[in-house]
Amino acid sequence: MSARAASLAGRRPRGDQGRRTTGTPLRPAGNLRRRAAISRAAELAMASAAALAVALLVDVVATVVANGAPAISLAFLTQPSRGLAGGGIANALVGSAVMVALAAAIAIPLGVLIGLLLSEVAPGSRLASALELVLDMLQGLPTVLVGVFVFGLIVTAEHKETGLAGAVALSIIMLPLIARSSQQVLALVPGTLREAADALGVDRWRAVLGVTLPAAAGGIATGALLAIARAAGETAPLLLVDGLYDPAAFQLDPIAHGVPSVPMFIYTTYDLPAPSALSLAWGAALVLLSGVLVANIGARILLARSRRRMGL
Amino acid sequence: MTASVNDAMGGAGDLPALGVAPRHRLRLEPAEPDREARGEPLPPAVFEIRDMAVHYGSAQALAETTLDIHANTVTAVIGPSGCGKSTFLRSLNRMNDSIPGFRLSGQVLYRGHDLYAPATSRVEVRRRIGMVFQKPNPFPKSIYDNVAWAPRNLGMRTGLDDRVRHALEQAALWDEVKDRLRESALRLSGGQQQRLCIARAIAIEPDVLLLDEPASALDPLATASIEQLIRALRHRFTIVVVTHNMQQAARVADRTAFFGLEAVDGRRAGTLIEYAPTRTLFTNPADPRTRDYVSGRFG
Amino acid sequence: MLYAACALAGLSALALVAEIVRELVRGAAPAISRYGLAFVLHSRWAPNFGRFGGAQALYGTGMTSAIALALAAPIGLAIGLYLAVLAPSGVRAVVGPLVELLAAIPSVIVGFWGVDVLAPFVAHHLEGPLHAALGGIPLFGAPQTTGLSVFTAGLTLALMVVPIVAALSRDLFATVPRELTDGAAALGATRWEVIRGVVLPATASGLAAAIVLGLGRALGEAIAVLQVIGDGEGIHASLFLPGNALAPRIAQEFISPVGNEIPALFYLGLILLAIELSISLIARWIGRRFDVTRALST
Numbered sequence: 001m002s003a004r005a006a007s008l009a010g011r012r013p014r015g016d017q018g019r020r021t022t023g024t025p026l027r028p029a030g031n032l033r034r035r036a037a038i039s040r041a042a043e044l045a046m047a048s049a050a051a052l053a054v055a056l057l058v059d060v061v062a063t064v065v066a067n068g069a070p071a072i073s074l075a076f077l078t079q080p081s082r083g084l085a086g087g088g089i090a091n092a093l094v095g096s097a098v099m100v101a102l103a104a105a106i107a108i109p110l111g112v113l114i115g116l117l118l119s120e121v122a123p124g125s126r127l128a129s130a131l132e133l134v135l136d137m138l139q140g141l142p143t144v145l146v147g148v149f150v151f152g153l154i155v156t157a158e159h160k161e162t163g164l165a166g167a168v169a170l171s172i173i174m175l176p177l178i179a180r181s182s183q184q185v186l187a188l189v190p191g192t193l194r195e196a197a198d199a200l201g202v203d204r205w206r207a208v209l210g211v212t213l214p215a216a217a218g219g220i221a222t223g224a225l226l227a228i229a230r231a232a233g234e235t236a237p238l239l240l241v242d243g244l245y246d247p248a249a250f251q252l253d254p255i256a257h258g259v260p261s262v263p264m265f266i267y268t269t270y271d272l273p274a275p276s277a278l279s280l281a282w283g284a285a286l287v288l289l290s291g292v293l294v295a296n297i298g299a300r301i302l303l304a305r306s307r308r309r310m311g312l
Numbered sequence: 313m314t315a316s317v318n319d320a321m322g323g324a325g326d327l328p329a330l331g332v333a334p335r336h337r338l339r340l341e342p343a344e345p346d347r348e349a350r351g352e353p354l355p356p357a358v359f360e361i362r363d364m365a366v367h368y369g370s371a372q373a374l375a376e377t378t379l380d381i382h383a384n385t386v387t388a389v390i391g392p393s394g395c396g397k398s399t400f401l402r403s404l405n406r407m408n409d410s411i412p413g414f415r416l417s418g419q420v421l422y423r424g425h426d427l428y429a430p431a432t433s434r435v436e437v438r439r440r441i442g443m444v445f446q447k448p449n450p451f452p453k454s455i456y457d458n459v460a461w462a463p464r465n466l467g468m469r470t471g472l473d474d475r476v477r478h479a480l481e482q483a484a485l486w487d488e489v490k491d492r493l494r495e496s497a498l499r500l501s502g503g504q505q506q507r508l509c510i511a512r513a514i515a516i517e518p519d520v521l522l523l524d525e526p527a528s529a530l531d532p533l534a535t536a537s538i539e540q541l542i543r544a545l546r547h548r549f550t551i552v553v554v555t556h557n558m559q560q561a562a563r564v565a566d567r568t569a570f571f572g573l574e575a576v577d578g579r580r581a582g583t584l585i586e587y588a589p590t591r592t593l594f595t596n597p598a599d600p601r602t603r604d605y606v607s608g609r610f611g
Numbered sequence: 612m613l614y615a616a617c618a619l620a621g622l623s624a625l626a627l628v629a630e631i632v633r634e635l636v637r638g639a640a641p642a643i644s645r646y647g648l649a650f651v652l653h654s655r656w657a658p659n660f661g662r663f664g665g666a667q668a669l670y671g672t673g674m675t676s677a678i679a680l681a682l683a684a685p686i687g688l689a690i691g692l693y694l695a696v697l698a699p700s701g702v703r704a705v706v707g708p709l710v711e712l713l714a715a716i717p718s719v720i721v722g723f724w725g726v727d728v729l730a731p732f733v734a735h736h737l738e739g740p741l742h743a744a745l746g747g748i749p750l751f752g753a754p755q756t757t758g759l760s761v762f763t764a765g766l767t768l769a770l771m772v773v774p775i776v777a778a779l780s781r782d783l784f785a786t787v788p789r790e791l792t793d794g795a796a797a798l799g800a801t802r803w804e805v806i807r808g809v810v811l812p813a814t815a816s817g818l819a820a821a822i823v824l825g826l827g828r829a830l831g832e833a834i835a836v837l838q839v840i841g842d843g844e845g846i847h848a849s850l851f852l853p854g855n856a857l858a859p860r861i862a863q864e865f866i867s868p869v870g871n872e873i874p875a876l877f878y879l880g881l882i883l884l885a886i887e888l889s890i891s892l893i894a895r896w897i898g899r900r901f902d903v904t905r906a907l908s909t
Contacts, residue, residue, distance in 0.1 A: 026425045026432040026440075031467045038433065039801035046697055049689035050706050053777065056770055057713045060724045067727070113620035121617045131621050131897065134628050140824070140891045141884075142831025144862045145635070148880040151799050151865065154633040175624065205613035234715025236833040236858075240865045267834070270723070285720050296715045302707060407797060412700070439799030449790040451809055461808055462798035516799060574636070 064282065064289050071276075071283025081265065086276045089284050095163065095259040099242070100232050102167035102254060102278045107174035114175075115182025115220070120208050131179075132168050138176040146172050147240030155241050162252025166242035166261070173234060174227040181223025190305075218306030222299045229295035233288060235263040262288045355383040358520060358550045359404060360421040366399050369413035372581040373399045376418060379569060379587045386542060386551045388565030388590065390558055392605070395571040396582020401522050404552065406434045423519075439466070442518035446525040448505035450497035450512075455489050458497045462516045475515055482548075483511035484534040486540055503534025510541060516548070521545065523553045527560065532543040539564050558606060561590065568593045570602050596603055619868030635884055650878060654846050656855075658864065663875035665882060671761060671848045671856035672883075678765025678850070679772050679829040686769070687776025692806060694777070695784035707719055707781070715776035722838030725767040726759070732840055733766065734758030738851050752849025759841030762850040767839050768832060772825040779821035783814040785863050820898035827890040831883070833858035857883045 028036050035048050079088035114115055114135075118128050150169040155161055197207035213220075238261055243256030269281040344511065357380040358569045366374035374396040381387050389397045402408045403416060406427065420427040427437060439486045451458050468475060476493075480486040485507040489500070497508055506526060513521060527535040542551060542564045555561050561568050570591045574583040586602040588592060628712050641675050642650070646663065655663025694707050738754035745751040795805040811818070841853025842863070855863075864872060 026422070026427070026429075026436050028433045028436060032433065032436055032439075035465070035801050035804065036433070039803035042803040042806070043697055043747070046689045046693040049686045050698070050710070052686065052692045053690055053710050053713060053773055054706060057709055057716075059728065060713075060716060063724050063728055064720060069671065097781070109619045110623065112622060114615045116613070117617035117621050121614050126619065127621050130625060134624055135893045136895060137628055137888055138624070140827045140831070140894075141631070142833065142858050142887060142889055144831070144833035144858045145631070145880050145884055145887070148638070148861060148877065149631045149634050152638045153630070172627065175627075179624070208613060229715065233719070235717070235719040236862050239834075239862055244868050263717060266719050266723065281723070285723055288717060289720055292715055292717060293712060297708075297713055338751075405797065407793065412794075435799055443797040444778055445706050445790060445794060445797075447790060449794040451791065451795070452813060461795075461888075462800060465798075465800050465804045465808070512798065579704075 027152040031121030037273035060064070061166045061289065061293075064286050067282035068284075071279045072286060076280075077284055080082050081260070081269075086274065086280065089262060089265055089280075089287065092260045092262045092265040092284065093287070095245075095254075096232055096261040096263075098254055099167045099170060099238075099259055099261060100228055101233055102164070103174055104228055105172035106168070107178055107227065109157065110171075111175050111178025111224075111227075112182045112220060114179040115186055116208065116213070118179070118183040119186035120212060121205075123230070135176045135179055138172070139180070142236075143169075143173055143234055144236040144240070147237035150237065152240045159254065161242050161244045161258045163242055163245075163257065163259030166238050166259060167254060169237035169241055170234060173237065174231050175226040177230065178220075178224055180217070182220050185219030185223065186212060188219070189215045209211070218302060222306065223300070225295055225299045229292045229299075233263055233292050235267050238264050239267065287289075317557075346434045348568050355385060358423060360424075361418070362421070363418035364400075364403065364420055365397070365417045367413070367415040367417075368411065372426055372576060372579060374403075375574065375576045375581045375583040377584045379584060381550065381552060382567070383550050384546055384548075385566040385581070386553060386564055388561035388568040389552065389554045389571065390556070390561050390568060390605075391571035391582070392573065393556065394582075395558075395573050398524055399582065400571065401524055401552060401554045402424045402443075404520075404522055405443055406437050407443060410490060411435060439516060440518050441520040441522060442492055442513040442516070442577065443508050443522040443524065444506070444513050444526050447529050448498070448502060450505050450507050450508050452498060453498065454494045455500070455508060456493040459515045460511065461510050466516055468516070479511040479515035480508075482514055482545065483507045484537060484544075485511055501534070503530050503537060506530060506534065506538060507541065509539075510545075514545070518549065520550045520552070523551065525554055525556060528556065535560070558594070562594055565590045570597075570599075570605065572605065632884065635877055635881045639874055639881040640854060641871075642874035642878035643881075644729070645874075646878070650875075651882070655844075656860070656864075658869040658872045663872070663878075665857075665879055667844075667846050668855055668857045668860045668879060669882070670765075671840065671854040671860075672858070672886075674761050674850065674854070675768055675836060675840070675856055676826060676829040679716065679768035680822065680826055682766070682769040683772035683776055683825055683829075687773045687816065687821075687825065688780050690773065690777035691780030691784055692810070694781040696806060696810065697802075704789050710777050712774075713770070714778070718771070718832060718835040719838075721767060722835035723773060723840040725763060725835060730758030730760075730763050732758070733760070733763045738762075742851070749848035750850050751756060752847075752851050755851050755853075757841065758855075759839055759853055760843075761853045761854040764836045764840040764854075764856070765850070768829045768834050771835065772829050775828055776821055776825045779824065780818055783817040783821065784810055787813050796879045816897050820894045823890060823894040823897060827887060827894070830890065831887055832859055833862040837863055857886075873887060 008278050076088040077093070078090050080091035081087040081089065106175055114131060118131060122128055148168050150165050150172070154165040154168060159164075193211050193215055194207065197211045202210070242258050242261070243264070266284045268290065269277050269284065271277075358494050359381040362378050364374070364378075365372065365376045372450065377400065389399050389400060403420065404422075404427070408414045408416070416428055422437070422441065422472040428433065443531070449508065451461065453461065456476055459479050461474050463469075463472060463475055477486060477490075480489060485504060487608060488497075488504060489508075497505065500508060506529075510521075510526070526542075527538045539560060542553060545551060546566075553561070553564060566589065567587065569587040570585050570593060572579045573584045574585075576583065586597055586599045588598070593602060594606055642663070646653075650663070651665045651669055653662070654666035654670070655662050655664050656667065657663075685789030690710060694703055694710070698706060712760050734754065734756060735758075738758070740753055741751045789808050791813065792805055795809045800808065836856055837859035840855060840859060842855055847854070857879055859884070864876055868876060
């Protein structure tokens, strides 16, 4: 018998569980009982971690709702703040809206153009790789440093803090988010659409503008919405560059003046020695949180819908 | 490989030759003459499958199937694409459990134990009924660690080196890798990777080996070595092989089950059409559908 | 023409980053020339006395981030595993978005919650038992009344980092090919053994990058930390005492800076920027070995 035949004939090495257990029932025994217990414990730990995260989310939201709901009223939403005398958040809402709108006006076009560059116009080029790196850096930039930067750039030059500076800071925060999400959505547009445009002999850039971009419009809008929600909630940069304003003023001129905003309202009102301050701050927090959560959930739904429309 | 299976079996049987030039004829002997031909009793049944049907959600994948699979035999499962061969195979070691909507009715007994009883441990099932997949799927680890991983889990820590060596020898891979056990398994060729997967499966000494089209992703040379391996491994394991290649079934299997797509309740589902010793199924099939498939008239 | 517009936008982004670095260096220059590198060794921050030192801020940033990561890395990974491997599809569709929503909560609200709910909880229910059990280690000193401390700041940061690690790791785990996990399961391995033996090793470098990104978030958070860290003096051993950190200190002092404080604040900012840029680079470098940019869809 050859060596191979001999080895195939069933010579088995000794091992802890080398015995054939073919006849025994298919239930865990011995070693498996312990291993199965370990596996179950691990699964339990993982599920608990998830439960913990959900519980924390619920806790935060519940706290805001519980503390803020009493302050919510029509007056609260439509009246401007009266500083220490109480009032509402109307001017803060308007101020936030103005600043975020300005920021979006800067960041969305720039962001979409960058997204187009990365995905359609010049993917793989040196400019594109440099941009990928730069976008990662911008996305990881602490918002307070954005504030410091804008402070040095604009505030020191103008010797005052303005809503415009705030808007610029917010646009810097929004830019990488919009660029990234636009890039990803554009990359998802099926190649068949582009090929069809090519086959029709259409100019490259006309194809991009006329076919690819509209196809991705939904996804881009969603990304913009999320970026807006993020910017609306930022406090740190505003603290630095838009921190001095008249809390009672209805300021619609961000270029010359500081502009109130909801996050700043929350942050500054909290510490005021006024009796209603705490409640007002929580009320504003509730308004902000609701807006942010609605925007996020809405964006999610829109994204699912636009993906379906693109046939994904 | 254009010879008819009939020619491969030596030209016996009443099927007309398909006019293939002689030099394409394959003369292959099965590993040993059919036991039934020799008049020996069949080995005990390892699997007793009774009216097993599989549904994925509302779609029926496999119609009620009844057959026995016997110890230390190679059973081939053949049939056209989509006839449920893989579904059937994966149902034998509970690998379909993770597919959403999977539902099995009927009974599958493994050595007398109900595979799908609530108390049955899936992990234990797979320990005894191993599987090798169509596409080689070595772990991104070293060759040694690929083979040693499962035994380590099982607590077989002593004699691990011997165990690995033995498994690789049995898989006819030892000579090719013995000097590079610490290298990544991903650097092996396709055929080597598949033999590694086989070594990995037999290292824990299962009772049964399920092979899901083990050679379909491999070149002919590698395929031949896998088939040789299957024939040799039969002495230690019970083997069930799914293959779309009829000649392969003829070469390696003692018994063959032929599945086809038949209308069941208005929809088409995989159905066992015939199950017989390989020689019989190919040379003298009882069912006309088998005859059609085997002679190449469809599929 | 489109190309020109895109290129212009791209170049302006490049210019932006360059400007940020330049502006911070420029603003910090007076402080750098005044204090040099010894800045990081002194911990006293007294604007009225013109004495500025970054040591306390650095310590606070280090400690809070360490606490945050020590908690958020394992918890985030566990959640990622749960969502990618364990959860039934119905549960996954609900819990997944909920975890991501946690990341969307504005920092000022998280900080608010931290002051109102977490700090008292820490003061009354955590500091006592921890001090009793581990008081031998100087880190776990005597309990304080307010709960505003380095420890609470670390916990708050953990809450903000967990969803990042969870979402990124979930995307990573989902990329492990089915055939690998099937192959492992077919060898009679338990679920945990499959995770430990195949899923985790296959995604290891991506997970490291994800954790580094979480670290970046923790290092840069200003508002929430400012609200819960208590604005303490000096560096103390006990985590339960108030302290300060780089980002919060910058935010706090910048509101109404005193005279020559501004360059010193810029100096702190420059240090923070250097740390953050390094983190970005490290994460990219790790991620290059495993394409984590696919998962960076936050």
